[in-house]
Amino acid sequence: MSTDTTTEPAQVPAGPGDQSRRSGLPSWAVQGLVSLSAILLALLVGAVLIIIGDDQVKAALGYFGAAPMDTFSAAFSAVGNAYKALAVGALGGVTPITESLTAATPLICGGLAVSLAFRTGLFNIGAQGQLIVGAILAAWVGFAWHLPPGIHLIAAILAGLVGGAIWGGVVGLLKARTGAHEVIVTIMLNYVAIYLLQWLLTTTTFKRPGREDPISPIVDANAQYPQFGSTRLHVGFFLALAAAAFVWWLLNRSTIGFELRAVGANADASRTAGMSVGRAYFIAMLVAGALAGLAGSQQVLGTDLPLTDGVAASVGFDSITVALLGRGTPLGTVLAGLLFGALNAGGLQMQLQTQTPLTLTTVLQAVIVLFVAAPALVRSVFRFLPKERGVGAVLAKGWNG
């Protein structure tokens, strides 16, 4: 955690349309190469884990002296089968691809919530809590209200946005007014949100009629995101893309966005220049919260999930890694979200076909981010990678506002 608050070096470009392609490769290409290398390295680490965990390899190792090639062929087939299942499960056909996109949807929105805060110099660990509150409100409007088609969905989505915005806005307000550290506040609000959800699920308002278990009714059909054919892909995915476009516009084309980035680059300089740092913090957290709330709405309105204490899964926390991998840019976040969505969807297939534990995909995701956050490490393995200027700028700063 660097507390380096000097100017953002080499200005991380947002989107492909940047101006830094003078010397050698454009920096987005270098970043892309580093990310790809990180993914490759992570797959190698994963391969080692698969080999260690594989029963057939273990069995073959038992008589390694007698038939050493058995061990290697078992190892190769274990890794090959697992990664093949992963790839097929993520990309092999219409259903796998739509499953990947479905899994990516809330990750993109959550990732944007973290990215936007990053760019303003805030570390938003609270996407989980904002997502939960968004999901609570969206689900409640979805099952307790009964409105005509179209209007009901819009009302439920708006409820989700408002819920997330409140939960995020409180953080921004506290930071702006009292200087309370957003990391502490967001972590604590995550707890408040999950316990609020657990408590609500014991009340008659949220409990499913005839059930004692903490499970809510399913939202009305009118309030669900329309799905495409028999797949689970729903309109929420395009809302996520629209949200990414909005964040890009906000950061790069709007006056407010300029202030946000300025505050993120150097809060003191921005204050001296006459900008309201507090206002920037508040707006950033408000919008970030709303984005996380959108992800929450996708959890309850998208894939006909009822509201349970596990409704947020670990989406809010995975969003942080998505944002890190995406380097805090909207486009990067979308791509990272798609990658993680594919890993999630493929991971289920991998487990099903080769009994490789699901936790492997979690390890893959973690290792990818680890390598992305340590580009020097990646470069020490892949010597051909060009030096990147300002790499990790977003990653190294912003943690301490």
Added chain:
Amino acid sequence: MKKYVRGLAIVGVLTLAVAACGSKPTDDTAGGGANKDFKACMVSDSGGFDDKSFNQTSYEGFQAAVKAKGLTEQKVESKSDNDYPTNMTAMINAKCKVIIAVGFKLEDATDKAAAANPEVKFAIVDSAPPKPIANVKPLGFNTAQSSFQAGYLAAAMSKSGKVGTFGGIKIPPVTIFMDGFAEGVRYYNKQKSKNVQVLGWDDAKQAGLFTGSFEDKAKGQNTGQNLITQGADIIFPVAGPSGLGGLQAAKASAGKVNAIWVDTDGCVSAAEYCSVLISSVKKGMDVAVQDAVTSVVDNKFDNKQFIGTLENGGTALAPFHEFDSKVPAELKTELDQIKADIIGGKIVLESKAQPKAS
């Protein structure tokens, strides 16, 4: 680069040295597999199959059925609540003949899959759907009955006159244990005109002590310690792996505090704590799951709700193990009498968390 080569060589030589003594086994694919093309499948909830309690016990029963009948098994673990519909679909696509879903959270996914695939049989652990579907068998457990015995046992064994309990999350499959426990203590007080107190759960108010998680062992230890500080000398943690922390707290008391475990026989599943375990309240998910799978293979499947009771052995008080000599013979007789009275209907439990017969 040289360094790496040298390292690899050393590792290689070591591996050879260690492994050289083994010999390649001959192919032994023969044997077993009477029903190899019958595929039995299981979907876990987000706890995973290694949770040392709920999913694991169900999986053990599942494996027993697979082994006994020579079936092909396929299992899939859910990482989060998001995975249930996907995993259920994957199991349908894998052409499973029977699918066991572990946990009430999978109910929506199970019902949906069952309605769309009437030829596939389903069983769901810990669930009592309001409207039974022809191919879904709910498996419920009235653990209040055996917890009642546990409460009586705890009250009789307590020296401080205070016993304590805490739960993981306040949901009926958890509070049912605590209800039964509290009722058992109350029954003891009535029978013996004593005043043993229950800390951590008020079954009339349905309020008490919860760790808020089934995973957080440290929280379980704090909560257990909290009860011990308040004077409890027997604790009853109903919190899965988090409850193991409670056992840790009991063990740290060096003999002053003992505990009663839940779900499985603690002396088997958590053997390191056997020295402080008076007994355990067993929830026979393994037996129920095994029966459900077997019934499908034998073409005897029905959608009648199964409720594990003291009568059918679906729930029971585990052996006393190391406490066998410390539990008075008279108390053992009383516990047997309670069991008979509950089965005979002489003792009626009040817990609202009990699964209702359909």
